[in-house]
Amino acid sequence: MRRQLLGLLFFFFLGIASFLLVFQSFLSIPSHYRVSVGEKVDFGISLPPQISDLITVYVRGSEKASLKWQSGGLPIALAPGHISLELRIFNFLPLKRVTVEVVPTVKVVAGGHSIGVLLQRQGVFVVGYAAISSSDGKKYCPAKEAGIEPGDLILEVGGTPVHSDTQVSLLIDQLAKKKEVLEFKVKHQGKVHCIFIKPRYCPQTKRYRIGLYVRDGTAGMGTLTFYDPQTKRYGALGHPVLDPDTNLNIEVEEGRIVEASVQGIQQGRRGHIGEKLGFFVNRSKISGSIEKNSKFGIFGKLEQNLRNPIFPEPLPVALSTSQIREGPAEILTVLEGEKIESFQAEIQTVFIHPKLDGKAFVLKITDPLLLERTGGIIQGMSGSPVIQDGKLVGAVTHVFINDPTRGFGVLAGLMLEEAELIPDEIGQSSSGLNNFLGDSFCNFLVVFASSRYTIGQSLP
Structure with a gap:
């Protein structure tokens, strides 16, 4: 009796482990699957016949039939559109829902x-700080004190759009001779802010600066x-x-x-x-x-x-x-x-x-x-x-x-x-299953005579 109980427990846990492996395999299938017209629809998983015979693929929202998971070939997408599939085990337990998008052949x-x-940037890129040594012996970095960080993008100086590091330097020096505080339009982590900075005179360069290293364009192969x-x-x-x-x-x-x-x-x-x-x-x-x-x-x-x-x-x-x-x-x-x-x-x-x-x-x-x-x-x-x-x-x-x-x-x-060569959205098909089966049930039998999918039952 003890041996029989142990044997039953062994096969029970073996069945549970097998089910979990199958469940994990189906979880790996993408929720959105894209395929070109004329391509085979392959979810990229391989199951033994004993397991695949338990899997049914339902076509949601179609008055046609579902597709049963069996050994053999693969269905072929015939026309652009969407089709929603639900994969079930034992014909009632949902494993995965997949939207298949069929796009025109590209x-x-x-x-x-x-x-x-x-490349020419939008604005100039802040790559680091360059402290200003003042005549009083101290070092200042007005931009850092105002909150500008490496990685920020300077878009405007004093209301003027900027495109190069030279332009930024000249604008700061020219405007600082007329105004004590300058307005900078800066993009930080995707958001644009207006920051006010008081430039400092640099005795070494003999111009007004805010203490930044900036970069404009780049080139490469x-x-x-x-x-x-x-x-x-x-x-x-x-x-x-x-x-x-x-x-x-x-x-x-x-x-x-x-x-x-x-x-x-x-x-x-x-x-x-x-x-x-x-x-x-x-x-x-x-x-x-x-x-x-x-x-x-x-x-x-x-x-x-x-x-x-x-x-x-x-x-x-x-x-x-x-x-x-x-x-x-x-x-x-x-x-x-x-x-x-x-x-x-x-x-x-x-x-x-x-x-x-x-x-x-x-x-x-x-x-x-x-x-x-x-x-x-x-x-x-x-x-x-x-x-x-x-x-x-x-x-x-x-x-x-x-x-x-x-x-x-x-x-x-x-x-x-x-590159915008694949449409973001393909119009929903009035009969999603026909994207795979053609215009009639007879076409389905012809196209999928060697398919691993056969007729089952549809979902509302």
Whole structure:
């Protein structure tokens, strides 16, 4: 009797553990899933047949039928729209609700082009304090005393918009000779404030100052990720342009990208990040505006049409990490002059939920030639497109300092959304299930004859 009781308890707890594993798997499914027309709907989880037969996928708000979780193929999205699904176990216990958004097919030209990035800030950026040594032997910092901090953005001095560090210095000196206290319009942590400061005369520089180091524009080199021939919109870098002193995003007032020529390589090694060395091309084949500097890269419009000699035709784009797999891939980048080359890589880890900064997968450089020339991922490679199975899946963004052969990549779909190439909202379909099944129940049977979903029951 004791053995039977122990046996029953063992199988009871085994069943509980199995259920918890299934529940955890379904919790990992994103609540919002995006897919292009013609793509398979794959939640990216794999279950044994004994468990999958207990799972039913209900279509909420449809008079059609639900879809039962079974072995076999995957359903295909047929038209743009939304569909709300509820995944249940034992036909009554809800596990997960998922909104599937089907967007029109988007294809873009892959990048890989080396670009120069020229940014002009909105206002001037405060990067530090510079105390004023007065004639009385004391040191003063009026800006610090008034509450201005490194990372703040000075937008106006005495009612005049400012765009450069030189302009700020001249305005403060000129206005302080007429007024004792000056008004500064300052952006602090996203909010604009008016701050009043009394400048002090600096005997060393023979002008009035408020005790700040400020910076205006910045320049650097990176890689173009994609280009849309229809709208001429582009995306590059895959991460924001940061101020080197404060490590904060630069708020762009005006900016441009131009073609850059790579003239040398400084190899990366453990503990030291390498970089591309080069210059900006005057008569550039690439020229465009920078309209946005976001956590997923820089975005704007090109003035010329762009082509890629390796992938001349537009490529489909991975909109979710379920469309990326662990395995071989390739990256496109420039190592000499303006020549785009393709190099072998391997996607080692795919995150079901991309990080807040867009990191979606871990990439390892495996190409012997690239490893020999650069040591791995180096500065200037940011934005290099990652291609897998004929699809643009992302871009190189970061390198591991202790292992320069490995780094992170951003999801391509996030960059396209930031470039406004994917609609924020797709109109709700009058019959959501038809986005997957076609216009009739017969179409459903034809399209999904080999699907792992079969007819069940609908939810109101």
